[in-house]
Amino acid sequence: MSQERDTGIYLKKNPGEFFEWSSFLTTITLTAIGLISIYSATFDAGMSSIFTRQLYYSIFGVVLMIGITFIPERWISGFSIVFYGLTILLLISVLIIGKEINGTKGWLSFGGFNFQPAEFAKLSTLLILANLISTKGFNIEALRDFGKLLLIFAIPVTLIFLQPDHGTTTVFIALFIGILYWIGLDLFILFILVSAPLVVIFSLLGIGYFVLSLSVFAIIASLFKRKIWATVLGIVIVGVAGYSSNLLLEKLEPYQKERIAIFLDPGSHPKKQGYNVIQSILAVGNGGLTGTGFLQGNQTRLKYIPAQWTDFIFSVPTEEFGFIGGVLVLGLLAFLIIRSMRIASGSAFHSKFLSIVSFGGGVIILYHSLINIGMAIGIVPVMGIPLPFLSSGGSFLITNFCLVGLMLNAYRNQKLKKLV
Numbered sequence: 001m002s003q004e005r006d007t008g009i010y011l012k013k014n015p016g017e018f019f020e021w022s023s024f025l026t027t028i029t030l031t032a033i034g035l036i037s038i039y040s041a042t043f044d045a046g047m048s049s050i051f052t053r054q055l056y057y058s059i060f061g062v063v064l065m066i067g068i069t070f071i072p073e074r075w076i077s078g079f080s081i082v083f084y085g086l087t088i089l090l091l092i093s094v095l096i097i098g099k100e101i102n103g104t105k106g107w108l109s110f111g112g113f114n115f116q117p118a119e120f121a122k123l124s125t126l127l128i129l130a131n132l133i134s135t136k137g138f139n140i141e142a143l144r145d146f147g148k149l150l151l152i153f154a155i156p157v158t159l160i161f162l163q164p165d166h167g168t169t170t171v172f173i174a175l176f177i178g179i180l181y182w183i184g185l186d187l188f189i190l191f192i193l194v195s196a197p198l199v200v201i202f203s204l205l206g207i208g209y210f211v212l213s214l215s216v217f218a219i220i221a222s223l224f225k226r227k228i229w230a231t232v233l234g235i236v237i238v239g240v241a242g243y244s245s246n247l248l249l250e251k252l253e254p255y256q257k258e259r260i261a262i263f264l265d266p267g268s269h270p271k272k273q274g275y276n277v278i279q280s281i282l283a284v285g286n287g288g289l290t291g292t293g294f295l296q297g298n299q300t301r302l303k304y305i306p307a308q309w310t311d312f313i314f315s316v317p318t319e320e321f322g323f324i325g326g327v328l329v330l331g332l333l334a335f336l337i338i339r340s341m342r343i344a345s346g347s348a349f350h351s352k353f354l355s356i357v358s359f360g361g362g363v364i365i366l367y368h369s370l371i372n373i374g375m376a377i378g379i380v381p382v383m384g385i386p387l388p389f390l391s392s393g394g395s396f397l398i399t400n401f402c403l404v405g406l407m408l409n410a411y412r413n414q415k416l417k418k419l420v
Contacts, residue, residue: 083128
């Protein structure tokens with residue numbers, strides 16, 4: 001009996017082994033928690049249409065996720081170029097005819113629906129970067145190849161920055177750094193890329209914090225034992241980034257300056273932007289161990305947190321279901337992220353393309369989770385980054401389902417290729 005025939009019999013007898021049920025069920029559970037939270041957040045606010053739209057998006061997203069699971073890898077890889085080009089055109093269009101919401105011109109209206117091209121650009125950029133890196137002969141250490149990666153990354157980031165949507169811009173930066181790490185870029189260079197924004201944040205606290213953070217960076221950088229000129233150059237780059245942050249701060253819009261001020265001291269604007277953060281922190285702490293009960297959250301029921309169904313959605317399950325609810329959400333997100341990394345690792349031998357896509361998807365979900373939850377508890381600035389599968393928003397939700405669908409596709413291909 002031929003190997004191909006044996007594979008067909010095996011598939012017929014064990015179809016479930018080629019579907020990653022744990023990630024699928026985790027995604028469904030997170031989506032259900034998100035729907036419950038959105039329903040609660042909008043129940044007394046007279047905005048039930050938000051829940052209804054999210055429900056429709058969720059159903060469509062699940063179907064799309066399952067469909068992507070079974071698409072041939074070569075189709076996805078080939079489509080990445082067209083998809084990337086399309087999202088670039090949409091990002092250009094949004095700067096011309098886009099709809100402005102909360103100071104950001106980032107939405108297009110079509111048939112009565114608003115969608116955000118920047119969300120789909122995350123997916124298209126991930127796919128085309130993975131496509132390029134998996135091309136035969138690609139070498140990350142070659143200046144030409146690295147330049148191609150940088151150009152592909154820079155085009156959507158620049159267009160999104162011009163909207164201006166600085167929060168989404170940071171997602172792209174996190175994704176790019178994550179991919180560079182996964183494909184083996186020099187760790188010293190990665191250390192510089194990660195350290196620069198941290199030193200920038202510390203520099204905003206004052207000159208003393210800037211000097212301290214730069215000193216710590218210099219000490220750690222010296223431990224890499226690179227050539228003196230390389231170490232000095234790294235220190236200069238990070239130092240310039242930190243020193244220039246206050247100069248760049250003056251060029252930001254007033255509301256962006258206010259968000260940074262709230263991050264540094266949430267109590268400094270208790271009746272303005274800082275109000276949302278303070279109320280979110282109160283909601284998280286109000287839940288205790290087991291919570292106040294479904295639809296019984298004080299901050300939620302009394303509408304103390306504006307637009308709670310988007311940026312501050314994490315405060316809903318933590319208030320109504322307490323510490324247990326918060327840990328459940330964190331645990332499910334962590335499990336999904338870990339699974340993406342393991343699938344990426346398992347796929348590395350069989351498909352570099354799907355390995356990078358799976359890892360990149362995990363990076364996007366990880367970054368969104370860390371920043372959004374950090375926003376809810378007041379440890380990072382409010383920058384409009386939603387929580388995966390929980391926050392309201394069709395474009396973001398559909399993108400998340402696509403990312404998980406690609407993970408499931410990578411798992412399926414990994415299992416199938418082991419039989420060959």
